Amino acid sequence: MTDAYQRLRKSDLATLRAEIRAGRYRSHTAGLGAGYLQTNIAILPESHALDFMRFCQRNPKPCPLVGVSDTGNPMMTTLGAEIDIRTDVPAYNIYRDGKLAGSAADISDLWTEDMVAFALGCSFTFEDALMQAGVPLWHIENDTTVPMFRSSIDTVPAGPFSGKMVVSLRFVEPGMVETATAISRRFPLAHGAPVHAGDPAAIGIADVTKPDWGDPVPVPEGQVPVFWACGVTPQVAIEAARVPLCITHKPGHMLVTDIPEDAEVPICASANNNDIKNQQGEPA
Amino acid sequence: MTDAYQRLRKSDLATLRAEIRAGRYRSHTAGLGAGYLQTNIAILPESHALDFMRFCQRNPKPCPLVGVSDTGNPMMTTLGAEIDIRTDVPAYNIYRDGKLAGSAADISDLWTEDMVAFALGCSFTFEDALMQAGVPLWHIENDTTVPMFRSSIDTVPAGPFSGKMVVSLRFVEPGMVETATAISRRFPLAHGAPVHAGDPAAIGIADVTKPDWGDPVPVPEGQVPVFWACGVTPQVAIEAARVPLCITHKPGHMLVTDIPEDAEVPICASANNNDIKNQQGEPA
Numbered sequence: 001m002t003d004a005y006q007r008l009r010k011s012d013l014a015t016l017r018a019e020i021r022a023g024r025y026r027s028h029t030a031g032l033g034a035g036y037l038q039t040n041i042a043i044l045p046e047s048h049a050l051d052f053m054r055f056c057q058r059n060p061k062p063c064p065l066v067g068v069s070d071t072g073n074p075m076m077t078t079l080g081a082e083i084d085i086r087t088d089v090p091a092y093n094i095y096r097d098g099k100l101a102g103s104a105a106d107i108s109d110l111w112t113e114d115m116v117a118f119a120l121g122c123s124f125t126f127e128d129a130l131m132q133a134g135v136p137l138w139h140i141e142n143d144t145t146v147p148m149f150r151s152s153i154d155t156v157p158a159g160p161f162s163g164k165m166v167v168s169l170r171f172v173e174p175g176m177v178e179t180a181t182a183i184s185r186r187f188p189l190a191h192g193a194p195v196h197a198g199d200p201a202a203i204g205i206a207d208v209t210k211p212d213w214g215d216p217v218p219v220p221e222g223q224v225p226v227f228w229a230c231g232v233t234p235q236v237a238i239e240a241a242r243v244p245l246c247i248t249h250k251p252g253h254m255l256v257t258d259i260p261e262d263a264e265v266p267i268c269a270s271a272n273n274n275d276i277k278n279q280q281g282e283p284a
Numbered sequence: 285m286t287d288a289y290q291r292l293r294k295s296d297l298a299t300l301r302a303e304i305r306a307g308r309y310r311s312h313t314a315g316l317g318a319g320y321l322q323t324n325i326a327i328l329p330e331s332h333a334l335d336f337m338r339f340c341q342r343n344p345k346p347c348p349l350v351g352v353s354d355t356g357n358p359m360m361t362t363l364g365a366e367i368d369i370r371t372d373v374p375a376y377n378i379y380r381d382g383k384l385a386g387s388a389a390d391i392s393d394l395w396t397e398d399m400v401a402f403a404l405g406c407s408f409t410f411e412d413a414l415m416q417a418g419v420p421l422w423h424i425e426n427d428t429t430v431p432m433f434r435s436s437i438d439t440v441p442a443g444p445f446s447g448k449m450v451v452s453l454r455f456v457e458p459g460m461v462e463t464a465t466a467i468s469r470r471f472p473l474a475h476g477a478p479v480h481a482g483d484p485a486a487i488g489i490a491d492v493t494k495p496d497w498g499d500p501v502p503v504p505e506g507q508v509p510v511f512w513a514c515g516v517t518p519q520v521a522i523e524a525a526r527v528p529l530c531i532t533h534k535p536g537h538m539l540v541t542d543i544p545e546d547a548e549v550p551i552c553a554s555a556n557n558n559d560i561k562n563q564q565g566e567p568a
Contacts, residue, residue: 050334050400053341054352058362060549068338070442078342078440116334156362156551158354185548188472192548264469264476265344267440 008032013080013258020256021087026105028252029090030124030140037189037261038254039066039079039119040231041089042238043107043247046071049116051159055237056120058156062165062233064121064189066259066266072113078267080258085117091250095235098242107247122231122254123168125190125261129183135176138217145252146170147211148230152204153195155233160241167195167227169208171217177224184228189266196227203227213251292316297364297542304540305371310389312536313374314408314424321473321545322538323350323363323403324515325373326522327391327531330355333400335443339521340404342440346449346517348473350543350550351403358395360403362551364542369401375534379519382526391531406515406538407452409474409545413467419460422501429536430454431495432514436488437479439517444525451479451511453492455501461508468512473550480511487511497535 004025008016013033019025029038044052049071056063067079076083086108094102094110104110123146127137139146146168153165172180177197185193196203208225209216213232238246249255259266288309292300297317303309313322328336333355340347351363360367370392378386378394388394407430411421423430430452437449456464461481469477480487492509493500497516522530533539543550 046334050330050337050355053334053337054354057337057349057352058551060551065341068341070338071334188548264472267342267344 005032009034013256016256017083017088020090021084023105026090026253029254029256030252033256034128035261037066037257037259037263037266038122038124039257040122040234041085041117041119041247041249041255042234043085043115043117044238044243045245046114046116048160048241048243051161052118052234054158055155055161056118056234058158059165059233060188061192061195061229062155062231064191065118066121066189066257067119069117071116074111074117076117076119076255079119079255080268083255083257085255086111089249089253089255091253093248093250095238095243095246095248097244098239103250110245110247119255119257120231120234121187121189121191123191123228124254126184126187128261129187130180133179133183135172135180135183137170139170139215144215144217146214147208147217148213148232149205149208149227150212150236151196151227155237161237163233163236163240164204165195166213166230166232166236167203168214168230169211169217170226170228171220171223172197172226174222174224177226180226187261191229191231194226194228197224200225200227289316293318297540300540301367301372304374305368307389310374310537313538313540314536317540318412319545321350321541321543321547321550322406322408323541324406324518325369325376325401325403325531325533325539326518327369327399327401328522328527329529330398330400332444332525332527335445336402336518338442339439339445340402340518342442343449343517344472345476345479345513346439346515348405348475349402350405350473350541353401355400356397358401360401360539363403363539364552367539367541369539370395373533373537373539375537377532377534379522379527379530379532381528382523387534394529394531403539403541404515404518405471405473405475407475407512408538410468410471412545413471414464417463417467419456419464419467421454423454423499428499428501430498431492431501432497432516433489433492433511434496434520435480435511439521445521447517447520447524449479450497450514450516450520451487452498452514453495453501454510454512455504455507456510458506458508461510464510471545475513475515478510478512481508484509484511
C-alpha cells in the first residue's frame, strides 16, 4: 500500500482513477491528485434529492456542493472526464434506514435508476494551502485522522435533514489564526473560514481530547483550538433522515476530480462540447 | 416615484420591504438596500425544482444560487426576517408553457402548495463595488438598463433546462480590465469574474450596439467590451423547458434580502434560533 501510494502520488489523474476503478487502490486519498479538488460523496434516492440539495444550499460551510449527477446517471460529467461514481471512489459506506450496514469497494450492484449522486468539497484542499503558508498540521505530520466533534451549532434544516454541525479541530499558534482564517476563507468549496476559534465549550465541546470521530491530538500549550465545518455533517443529517438507502464514501477515501483547487467554479471543461472553459474564471 | 425612491434609499430593509409588500412601491430596486444582496427570483412547480437546482449548480456564474424555499412555503427564511416571496418583490412576470403571459405586483393568488422559490444573485452587488473602485458604468450614470446579449456560450444542461448563456456588457478602460475582473471575482454570488473581455464575435455577438435585452450604450473609443454572465440566462432556460407555470421577478425589480453583500455564505441569522451567525464567516 505504501508503495502504491507513493507511485500514485506522482501519477496523473486518469491513471489514479483507473487504479481505483480496477480495485487496485482502496486506501485513503490524502495527498493524491495534489492541486485538484477531492470530494465527499453522498448517493441518495431521487425522492430525497431535492431536500438534500436544499440542506446543502442552506449549510454551505459543512456541505459545499461541488457536483450533482443526473438521476440514474452514474457519470459525474461536470467533475471530470469519465468519472463513474459507482467505481471511482476507493471505498464506500452503505447506510440503510440511516444506519451503517456495510462497506464496499464498488457499488455497481447497488446503483439503481432512481439514484442521485452528490459531491461535496472536503478539507484536503485548504489543509494543503495552510501547510504551504507555514501553518503546521499535527494530524497530517503524524498520519492520523483529524479529530472531529459534534458541536452545539444547529444546521439549517431542510425536509427530513437536520442536526448539529460536525466540526474538525486543528490547533494553531495565536499569531497564525488570522492567516489560517484568511487562507481557508479563500476556499468556499472546501468549508471556507473556521466557524469558531477559542473556547471549545462555546460551541458545546466539553473535552477536545475526546473526539467523536477521528483520532485525538495532543493539546499544545498556548495554541488556539480552531474549528472548521466538517463534511461528516451531512452523514449525521442522513442518519437523522433515516433515508432507506444511502451510499457515501468511506471517510478519508474521497473522489479525486479533474477540477483545479483554485477554479472559480467547479465545472469541468468536459461538461460541455462548447466553450465552457469560459465559465471557469478569467476572461478568455 | 422619484420621491418614493429617494425616501426608500435612506430607509431600512424592513421599511423598504413593507412598502413593497403594501404595493406602494412597484419600481426597480437599483440603489435600494445598499450593502445588501439583491436577487433574481424564479418560482417553479416542485416537479421541475430538482432539475432547475441542478441547472443552477452546473451554471453558477449565470445562476448563483442564494436561497431556495421549502416546497409550498412562501417564506424565504434563509434570506431574511419574514420575507414572503408572494408579496415582497416589486413586480413579477408570469410565464405559462415558457411564454410570458402577464405581470403582477402580487402573486398571492397564484401561489400553490407545490411551488418552490429560487433566489439567484444579481449584478447590482458587483456594480456597486466597481463604481467604488473607480470603474464608471455608463448605464448606471445614465439611468438605463445594462445591455444584454444571447452569447454562443452553451450552458451545461440539466433535464429540460438548457440554452445559450446570456451576458451583460460593460465597457471598461484597458487599464482597468484587470481591476474589474479581480473585484467582480470577489462576488461569486453576483456572477463573479467576467466570462469574456475583448472581441464580441469570439462569443457570438455580431453587433454590440444591438442588445437582445436592455438598452444600447455608446461604444467608447479605445475601451474594452467586458462581458459578465447574466441572470436572464435562467429565464431563457425556463422558456426552453416550457415549464407549465413559472413566475419570475420583472427584470430590475429584485428581491432585497437581509444578507450583507460581503457575507461569506448567504444564510440569514434568522434562519435558525441557534448560533447560526457562526456560519456567516469569521470565527466567533
